Amino acid sequence: MKVILHGTRGAYPTSTPDNQKYGGDTPCIELIHNDDRLIIDAGTGIIGIDWNQYDPTKRLDILLTHLHMDHIQGLGFCKPLFDPNREVHIWGPGGSIYSLQTRLNRFLSPPLFPVVLRDIPSQPEIHELSNTKIELGPFTVHSSFIIHPGPTLGYRVTCDGKSLTYIPDHEPMIGRTKLYDDDSWVSGFDLAYETDLLIHDSQYENEEYIRKIGWGHSSMQISAEFAARTKAGRLVFFHHDPAHNDQHRSSTFEAFMSKNSFDFPIELAVQGQEIEI
């Protein structure tokens, strides 16, 4: 299975010259296994997907972790949605008194967007997920609610004996800088347990987190602790803060790594990066 990181930035897209190294597009990753593909999140990164690589006769599945703008902003600009002959399925969190369709409609309707969801030519089918397991072609997908404001899912995708866990927005311990000792009390633990690749929120430095408690995000420290506790094979720090430029992000990461040691590799997500699992 190959994973392509099309968008790695949290909160809002950024295009400043000093934010090019890690990329400015908001979350979207693509999973590829032979001719089968799966997309998770529809931030502005989704616009960079090479649709020519897709067989237009095959169904397209897009999984959404949650409906914060940075994770759906590219949905209205996702070309296959405007192909009336395309079969498109959008999966996302249930768990609200409003249906997923209703909540998506708030964004995909005037005045925020010119076309209402029901008029989008591909007529995408909307499916709600909770703590669920589904099969999409060769991909087995587990979803679980995790701690982040509003209904938010994390995903674990298994294919050909390898697994990817994607939790781009996560604040596993609100107001504390350490996880509970007992694994069963750690949000998202089962999704990440012994996963081969963990892509995880790591928006803040520890000191920054203290000022942003309850905003729904992780520090590098808690993200690495989460990976260590879940015995993840490799950790990718994701959801870069657009307020910090590349140089700041690099130096923060270097400082963090120089003070800590882990028995698994950690790296900063780079837009366009391809990772073979």
Place this chain on the structure above:
Amino acid sequence: MAGRSIEIILSRQLADCLNVPVFIVDPEGNLLFYNAAAEGLLGRRFEDTGEMPMEMWSTAFHPTDENGKSIPPNELPLVNATKNQVPSHKSFWLRSLDGKSHNVTVMAIPIVGRSQEFVGAMAIFWANTTKA
């Protein structure tokens, strides 16, 4: 491993921040957690007792009414909230493991999560008076 639902994890995170005693049970009534304020009321640390089945915690603290008559487990708010999935409220006496008697008012609520699933119950205690 079966992790706790996030509604239960968040309930514990809330309880950790409160200075009033809080108990959290799973759908079967097993006591999953009580906070530091509840440790003061019960006279025993959570680290020392760990999880407890309903039969144990519902009798261990000798709940009694105003007249000193034992209250059967089914009449305790947290048992009622768990077994019948309804909110429940009562004032009564309990005896902590260090021998002190406390008059408490308890409000218990079922916890129903986003998946419409009953995932447990939470009781908040208000300590009114204490007798040595």
